[in-house]
Amino acid sequence: MNVLNIALYEIKRSLRDTRTFVFMLAFPLILILILGTALSNAFSSEVTMDGMKLLYKVSAQNEPLQQYWNGFAQAIESQGVELTAANGGIDGRAAVADDQYAAYAEIDDNGVRFFGSSLRTIESNIIQGMLTSFADRYNLAAAAMKNSPEAVQAILADAGSSGSFIQEASIDPHRKPGSIDYYAIAESTMIAFYACMSASWLIRGEVRRRTALRLAAAPVGKMEIFAGKVIGCTVINYLCILAVVLFSKYAFGANWGDHLGIVFLLLFTVVLLAVSFGLGIAYMIKGDSANSVMTIFVQIASMLGGAYFPIQDDMNNFFGSLANLSPLRWANDALMNLIYNNDLQAALPVIGLNVAIAAAFLAFVAVSMRRREAF
Amino acid sequence: MNVLEIRNLTKKFGDFIAVDNMNLSVREGEIFGFLGANGAGKSTTINMISSLLRITKGEISLLGKNIVKENKFAKLNIGIVPQDLAIYEEMSAYENVSFFAGLYGLRGNLLKERAAEALEFVGLGDKHKDLPKNFSGGMKRRLNIACAIAHRPKLIIMDEPTVGIDPQSRNYILNSVRKLNEMGSSIIYTSHYMEEVEELCTRIAIVDHGKIIAEGTKEQLKSIITDTKEIWIGVKNEERLDIDALQRISGVISVQPEEQTVKIVSRGEVGNLNWIIQQLIKDGVEIGSVEEQAPNLETVFLTLTGRKLRD
Numbered sequence: 170m171n172v173l174n175i176a177l178y179e180i181k182r183s184l185r186d187t188r189t190f191v192f193m194l195a196f197p198l199i200l201i202l203i204l205g206t207a208l209s210n211a212f213s214s215e216v217t218m219d220g221m222k223l224l225y226k227v228s229a230q231n232e233p234l235q236q237y238w239n240g241f242a243q244a245i246e247s248q249g250v251e252l253t254a255a256n257g258g259i260d261g262r263a264a265v266a267d268d269q270y271a272a273y274a275e276i277d278d279n280g281v282r283f284f285g286s287s288l289r290t291i292e293s294n295i296i297q298g299m300l301t302s303f304a305d306r307y308n309l310a311a312a313a314m315k316n317s318p319e320a321v322q323a324i325l326a327d328a329g330s331s332g333s334f335i336q337e338a339s340i341d342p343h344r345k346p347g348s349i350d351y352y353a354i355a356e357s358t359m360i361a362f363y364a365c366m367s368a369s370w371l372i373r374g375e376v377r378r379r380t381a382l383r384l385a386a387a388p389v390g391k392m393e394i395f396a397g398k399v400i401g402c403t404v405i406n407y408l409c410i411l412a413v414v415l416f417s418k419y420a421f422g423a424n425w426g427d428h429l430g431i432v433f434l435l436l437f438t439v440v441l442l443a444v445s446f447g448l449g450i451a452y453m454i455k456g457d458s459a460n461s462v463m464t465i466f467v468q469i470a471s472m473l474g475g476a477y478f479p480i481q482d483d484m485n486n487f488f489g490s491l492a493n494l495s496p497l498r499w500a501n502d503a504l505m506n507l508i509y510n511n512d513l514q515a516a517l518p519v520i521g522l523n524v525a526i527a528a529a530f531l532a533f534v535a536v537s538m539r540r541r542e543a544f
Numbered sequence: 545m546n547v548l549e550i551r552n553l554t555k556k557f558g559d560f561i562a563v564d565n566m567n568l569s570v571r572e573g574e575i576f577g578f579l580g581a582n583g584a585g586k587s588t589t590i591n592m593i594s595s596l597l598r599i600t601k602g603e604i605s606l607l608g609k610n611i612v613k614e615n616k617f618a619k620l621n622i623g624i625v626p627q628d629l630a631i632y633e634e635m636s637a638y639e640n641v642s643f644f645a646g647l648y649g650l651r652g653n654l655l656k657e658r659a660a661e662a663l664e665f666v667g668l669g670d671k672h673k674d675l676p677k678n679f680s681g682g683m684k685r686r687l688n689i690a691c692a693i694a695h696r697p698k699l700i701i702m703d704e705p706t707v708g709i710d711p712q713s714r715n716y717i718l719n720s721v722r723k724l725n726e727m728g729s730s731i732i733y734t735s736h737y738m739e740e741v742e743e744l745c746t747r748i749a750i751v752d753h754g755k756i757i758a759e760g761t762k763e764q765l766k767s768i769i770t771d772t773k774e775i776w777i778g779v780k781n782e783e784r785l786d787i788d789a790l791q792r793i794s795g796v797i798s799v800q801p802e803e804q805t806v807k808i809v810s811r812g813e814v815g816n817l818n819w820i821i822q823q824l825i826k827d828g829v830e831i832g833s834v835e836e837q838a839p840n841l842e843t844v845f846l847t848l849t850g851r852k853l854r855d
């Protein structure tokens with residue numbers, strides 16, 4: 170009951186704060202609009218998927234498996250994938266690493282192995298998406314081959330025509346993010362991460378205003394206060410994100426894909442991560458420097474996450490690898506995959522990681538808070 | 545029964561001893577004054593009573609119950625008015641009071657009634673919808689008090705509630721302290737304003753370097769130093785004063801020349817005013833005025849601590 174009360178007051182106070190609206194709503198929407206329109210030309214040429222090139226090597230001896238692959242290969246070719254058979258000496262992985270192909274697949278009697286390019290994540294993810302359901306079935310058949318070869322036909326026949334896999338994975342290689350779509354995603358995750366700014370102020374603000382004294386003198390447990398404040402802060406920031414996503418979807422027509430539920434779940438975990446991160450930093454760094462540290466971190470993470478301009482997949486340099494450290498980058502990649510490849514799997518590790526990091530930070534803060542006198 | 549019992553209370557910050565083996569009791573129905581110079585340890589003591597700081601050593605009990613063991617009971621029965629304003633500027637006066645009162649378990653209509661009553665009490669009834677950021681310093685101080693009393697605590701602790709405010713608000717606050725006391729709350733009151741404490745408090749403790757160095761009613765405290773008196777003499781030409789000669793007069797303890805006056809502290813029972821005046825006349829000092837003062841609390845404080853209450 171106290172927790173709820175404290176959370177409600179936290180929300181109420183944030184709603185009164187014009188900064189909440191300026192920073193959490195107006196700012197991202199304006200960025201989406203401005204960057205999305207201004208950069209639309211430059212943008213579309215940057216992310217086109219001109220090279221869905223798949224290098225493959227079939228060493229399967231088994232007739233049904235070979236046929237099964239051939240059918241599949243035709244089907245994806247018709248979807249715009251350029252297939253090249255690897256001849257003898259070529260090292261498939263090296264060729265991918267060299268950026269000659271977006272992906273490399275090895276098909277033998279044991280199953281399918283896939284190597285995606287880390288330089289062309291979007292293309293390689295699309296191909297991987299196509300391959301996933303095919304490979305599942307193929308691997309099953311390959312395993313069956315060893316024990317009961319007679320079952321293989323049944324397994325493969327059961328799968329229907331090879332083309333149906335593509336339907337199943339519902340890949341549309343022509344679907345690609347426009348600039349508004351891109352910035353809707355990038356600004357939403359950025360704003361989700363901005364939650365760490367208000368979170369870093371969550372407890373320190375009480376101390377500064379001296380209201381922490383009243384909270385500590387009241388017959389309410391510290392953990393109740395902590396929980397109430399964290400919940401309040403998470404909810405208010407999350408509401409802002411929901412508003413930005415929905416506004417960008419319906420007013421700007423940004424594409425948020427067909428799995429809004431998972432999109433929202435993922436964004437929720439980003440907010441949670443940001444809130445606990447902000448609290449954690451505020452507890453690690455004493456005094457006002459926490460705020461500066463936070464501001465700098467958020468700006469760098471936003472930039473590397475691609476909030477202002479897309480960080481290209483083929484930026485194979487210091488900047489590119491640095492980008493992978495940004496939690497926004499993880500979230501953006503996962504959202505891209507989710508929206509454009511229907512790759513639900515890509516979202517799960519990011520959701521898990523966000524929740525795990527958040528839990529660690531929250532536990533740290535809870536423990537330090539208990540130890541402290543007052544707050 | 546004592547509302548508050550403090551036994552051998554010590555608080556250390558690292559090696560620094562802020563409160564040093566303090567003993568104190570506050571009786572039910574009292575307005576208890578807590579006097580001490582800056583850094584004497586008043587706030588530290590108060591913060592331990594209200595569970596904001598951990599006790600290094602010793603014990604505090606509220607209405608006979610140990611405040612650490614029965615922490616919830618203690619917290620429920622204490623209202624604290626912190627030395628610094630502790631309010632949310634962006635919440636209305638009413639929301640401030642009802643939020644804090646809600647933490648004490650008040651809900652629904654009772655919460656509304658008590659919050660409104662507390663605001664009425666400090667004279668902010670007609671401002672309940674306004675935001676404190678538009679309040680004057682005095683109004684903020686009054687809201688600071690309202691936030692501490694809505695749950696009707698048995699013991700109200702006020703840590704310098706009248707710092708930096710206009711005389712009108714100050715009178716309002718002093719009157720509400722009396723009213724709260726009449727309504728049944730015991731009160732601990734700290735202030736840098738000696739007059740306030742002298743006017744308001746039934747008993748007073750003087751704190752210095754974390755210790756209680758004197759405790760009692762005003763009269764008891766003054767009697768500690770009735771053996772001295774202060775003689776203030778207005779002089780027109782202080783350069784002619786012969787300080788050594790004055791100091792040799794029987795009963796004189798100290799002579800402090802100031803601009804256009806000289807302050808002489810003397811033992812109380814010695815009738816030496818004639819001798820002093822004769823000496824001044826002999827030196828050719830022109831006397832403007834002579835005033836003999838009975839000791840006030842300020843002198844008591846100065847004599848006991850060697851410090852002024854306010855720097």
Ligand SMILES: Nc1ncnc2c1ncn2[C@@H]1O[C@H](COP(=O)(O)OP(=O)(O)OP(=O)(O)O)[C@@H](O)[C@H]1O
Pocket residue numbers: 557560562580581582583584585586587588589627
């Ligand atoms: N958290 C702390 N850490 C270290 N020292 C502290 C802390 N809080 C107070 N002190 C020290 O303890 C001493 C007593 O401080 P306290 O605030 O209790 O004084 P006070 O009597 O309330 O003074 P004032 O009239 O200025 O409010 C001071 O010397 C102060 O510097």
Ligand SMILES: [Mg+2]
Pocket residue numbers: 586587588627703
């Ligand atoms: Mg103090």
